[in-house]
Amino acid sequence: MRTFTKAIRDALAAETGIDASKLVIESPRDSKLGDFAFPCFVLAKTLKKAPPAIAGELEERVNARLDGIAAKATGPYLNFTVDRATLARGVIEEIDAAGDVYGESDEGADKTVVIDLSSPNIAKPMSVGHLRSTVIGAAIQRLHKRLGYRTVGINHIGDWGSQFGKLVAAVDRWGDTVDLDGDPIKSLLALYVRYHEEEANDPELVQAGRDAFKELESGEDGRVRATWRKLTELSLREFDKIYERLGVEFDLVRGEAFYEPFLDATVDRIVAANITEESEGALIVALDEFGDLPPCLLRKTDGTTLYATRDLAAVFHRWDEFKFHRCLYVVGGDQRLHFRQLKHVLTRMQLDWEPRMEHIDFGMLRLPGGKMSTREGRVVFLEDVLDRAAEEAQKIIAAKNPDLDASGEVAEQVGVGAVVFNDLKRERVKDIEFDWDEVLSFEGDTGPYVQYTHARLASIGRKAAAAGEGSGTPDWAALEDAAPILLAIGRYPDVLTAAARAAEPSQVTGFLIAFCREVNSWIAAARVLGQSEGVTGSRLRLVNASKSLIANALGILGLSAPQEM
RNA sequence: GCGCCCGUAGCUCAGCUGGAUAGAGCGUUCGCCUCCGGAGCGAAAGGUCACAGGUUCGAAUCCUGUCGGGCGUACCA
Numbered sequence: 246m247r248t249f250t251k252a253i254r255d256a257l258a259a260e261t262g263i264d265a266s267k268l269v270i271e272s273p274r275d276s277k278l279g280d281f282a283f284p285c286f287v288l289a290k291t292l293k294k295a296p297p298a299i300a301g302e303l304e305e306r307v308n309a310r311l312d313g314i315a316a317k318a319t320g321p322y323l324n325f326t327v328d329r330a331t332l333a334r335g336v337i338e339e340i341d342a343a344g345d346v347y348g349e350s351d352e353g354a355d356k357t358v359v360i361d362l363s364s365p366n367i368a369k370p371m372s373v374g375h376l377r378s379t380v381i382g383a384a385i386q387r388l389h390k391r392l393g394y395r396t397v398g399i400n401h402i403g404d405w406g407s408q409f410g411k412l413v414a415a416v417d418r419w420g421d422t423v424d425l426d427g428d429p430i431k432s433l434l435a436l437y438v439r440y441h442e443e444e445a446n447d448p449e450l451v452q453a454g455r456d457a458f459k460e461l462e463s464g465e466d467g468r469v470r471a472t473w474r475k476l477t478e479l480s481l482r483e484f485d486k487i488y489e490r491l492g493v494e495f496d497l498v499r500g501e502a503f504y505e506p507f508l509d510a511t512v513d514r515i516v517a518a519n520i521t522e523e524s525e526g527a528l529i530v531a532l533d534e535f536g537d538l539p540p541c542l543l544r545k546t547d548g549t550t551l552y553a554t555r556d557l558a559a560v561f562h563r564w565d566e567f568k569f570h571r572c573l574y575v576v577g578g579d580q581r582l583h584f585r586q587l588k589h590v591l592t593r594m595q596l597d598w599e600p601r602m603e604h605i606d607f608g609m610l611r612l613p614g615g616k617m618s619t620r621e622g623r624v625v626f627l628e629d630v631l632d633r634a635a636e637e638a639q640k641i642i643a644a645k646n647p648d649l650d651a652s653g654e655v656a657e658q659v660g661v662g663a664v665v666f667n668d669l670k671r672e673r674v675k676d677i678e679f680d681w682d683e684v685l686s687f688e689g690d691t692g693p694y695v696q697y698t699h700a701r702l703a704s705i706g707r708k709a710a711a712a713g714e715g716s717g718t719p720d721w722a723a724l725e726d727a728a729p730i731l732l733a734i735g736r737y738p739d740v741l742t743a744a745a746r747a748a749e750p751s752q753v754t755g756f757l758i759a760f761c762r763e764v765n766s767w768i769a770a771a772r773v774l775g776q777s778e779g780v781t782g783s784r785l786r787l788v789n790a791s792k793s794l795i796a797n798a799l800g801i802l803g804l805s806a807p808q809e810m
Numbered sequence: 811g812c813g814c815c816c817g818u819a820g821c822u823c824a825g826c827u828g829g830a831u832a833g834a835g836c837g838u839u840c841g842c843c844u845c846c847g848g849a850g851c852g853a854a855a856g857g858u859c860a861c862a863g864g865u866u867c868g869a870a871u872c873c874u875g876u877c878g879g880g881c882g883u884a885c886c887a
Contacts, residue, residue, distance in 0.1 A: 274830050284829055289867075296867085320830060366887075406887060501887090527885050536813075538883090545885040552887050579881055581814055608816080609881070616881090641849065659849090671823060674815065676880060682836095683822075687849050689835040690823080697849045705846050712846095743826075755824060758834080769842095769851045788846095810849080 246336055246735025249314060249327050253281055256310040257323075260303060261288060276729055279317065279324030280332070286321060296321030329728065330721035333783065336731045340790045346391065347797055348738040353394025356570035359563050360386045360396060363493070364576070366403035367480040367500070368412050368433040369619050371487050371627040373679055374577075374610045380665050380803060381607055381673060382575035383493045384750035387801045392745050397496045397567060404477050404500035405555060408437075410458025413472045414450060415440040417457075429479035434619065455547075462505070462549050477502075490631055490661055492803055504558040508550050511558040512543050518594040532589050541586040556587055560602060571601055573748055578606040578674065605748045608676035625679055635660030637685045638693070642810065649809055658805035659693050665803055666692025670754040690758050692804055695795060698761040702792035703808040705773050709785050712774060719786050720779025726771060727787055729763045734794055741801070750802060757798045764791050 250270055258265035273282040285296040285303070292299055300318035307316045313328040327335075340347045362382025365375045386398045415436040416425075423432035444451050460469045477500070488494070504511075512528070515521055520530050526546035532538040543554050563572055574584060584604035591599040610617065617624050639656035642649055649655060667684055671677070687693035709715040724731065737756070744752035773784040796806035 269827075271826075271829085278830085282830085286829065286867075322830065403887065408886070525884075529884075538813085540884065542885050547885085549885090551885065555887095577881090578815065580887085582882055583887090585814085606815085611880085638849095645849070646847080675823080676816070678822095680822090686836075689849095691835090691849085693849055694835095697847080701847055701850080708846055739826095751824090752826090755834095759824090762834080765850060766852085768846080772846065774846050809847090 333724040388745040402500035411454035414453035662692035662804040715785035717778030719783035
């Protein structure tokens with residue numbers, strides 16, 4: 246496909262004198278106008294002519310330079326249409342040759358991208374809120390991997406901080422009232438909620454919590470640390486069940502505690518940069534020069550560290566270890582200020598790699614009643630969402646495809662796919678109100694719709710193989726009515742590049758939905774089997790190419806592509 | 811109060827780096843299984859792109875202000 250756009254650019258460059266790389270080639274508003282468009286407005290000033298006149302003059306001259314591509318002036322645009330047979334053969338041979346890694350590139354060669362994702366908190370259940378960071382981060386990682394980057398996905402577990410003092414205190418006091426080993430997460434949640442209920446009227450409890458965290462941070466390997474270690478292990482085991490269902494793996498699981506040994510050195514490093522000061526008993530980095538921002542606190546009055554200190558320790562450690570090209574923090578938008586502060590600390594330290602640290606923020610997920618709150622017990626558990634979605638898928642399979650083998654497995658793929666896709670389909674920054682009906686919807690702009698399209702294409706492929714059809718010489722010109730599909734396949738590598746750059750998986754979901762709509766329209770109108778040898782041959786090639794593309798994109802998004810459903 | 815994010819059809823959202831007549835899905839209404847899977851396809855209805863200015867050949871897109879919603883705002887994470 247890039248061979249077509251390159252030919253157009255070169256021809257235009259030769260005629261206009263503008264550098265080929267600076268020419269903007271876009272898609273026409275209406276596909277009937279052509280496959281590519283060149284808006285002539287940019288030339289109006291230098292040539293001192295009206296854009297439509299320029300387009301008209303360019304038409305003939307550019308046509309003389311092009312072979313297999315027709316240029317036609319329409320108003321102020323010069324539109325290009327690739328010969329249908331050339332387009333079909335070019336695109337399909339390209340994707341066939343690339344196979345499963347179609348869209349890969351070498352733009353990331355020798356570059357490392359660190360992705361901080363998921364990062365659930367120990368002792369808290371994973372809510373549908375944590376799903377966002379996990380699936381968005383995993384998709385961003387796969388995108389970069391496809392583009393040739395070395396990627397390091399780090400699960401930055403929230404296993405440190407004053408809340409663990411509270412939790413240890415709560416376990417000490419009421420641990421025997423719950424079934425910690427049998428149902429660890431729910432037990433810990435109950436203790437956590439109870440702590441917050443009682444702390445207001447119980448100064449001793451508050452003190453016990455503080456003391457416990459202080460001991461934890463002191464490095465003393467006593468009972469507090471043993472309790473903390475046990476809580477961590479229990480929680481991680483529970484999280485792994487979810488990660489397995491989501492098909493997410495991490496290169497490194499490093500909790501905040503991992504960076505604990507580096508905290509002092511981190512503070513020293515910042516102090517050595519001469520940007521710290523003591524204020525109200527705390528050690529801070531002032532940030533007023535950046536628009537009156539609140540300061541970044543490194544040490545509390547009691548000497549213990551904060552979230553920001555640990556994140557700074559982490560980013561230094563990551564820089565030292567990976568010299569990353571990008572370090573992406575897939576963390577909710579409620580922490581925008583936090584990351585701005587961190588970046589400004591780096592700026593004040595005059596570290597030139599500061600821009601490589603990026604906060605990949607995403608909108609908040611809210612319940613109809615308001616924000617989710619673990620403390621108040623107002624959460625929707627991710628496990629329940631996945632379970633219900635899989636059950637729903639199972640019901641639909643029972644109704645529509647009762648003979649399906651391994652239907653339980655497929656129901657899991659479809660149910661989880663629906664949940665994951667739903668979370669990836671809109672622009673990251675948009676807030677989401679959780680809605681069961683939407684999550685459990687399998688029609689329209691959904692993961693199951695895409696999976697279904699894939700399954701139907703697979704079905705056609707199976708039938709063709711059984712009938713021994715489709716192996717003849719393809720009649721490429723017969724794919725004229727499939728031009729939108731072919732152009733979309735051709736555009737896919739650019740979609741991946743743009744989506745990775747913007748760290749925006751919704752660009753892939755959006756592409757995929759539009760693609761499947763085109764494919765479904767086409768297969769409703771163009772029967773594959775039982776046509777002349779050339780027609781069946783070319784159509785089957787397109788069916789297989791489309792199926793391959795859908796599986797490819799679903800893989801990047803983290804969804805399965807079942808052959809039947 | 812101040813800062814950041816968001817505001818496009820009844821609902822949920824696209825709209826590529828400022829370009830041609832603002833597009834999908836859901837819902838509503840009407841069609842399509844003797845024909846490769848109806849989780850599908852086709853069609854209709856539905857819009858002051860929150861509002862007001864500005865920038866220019868051209869603005870849903872960029873700038874300023876207003877309104878509405880969300881998030882945050884020194885020792886939680």
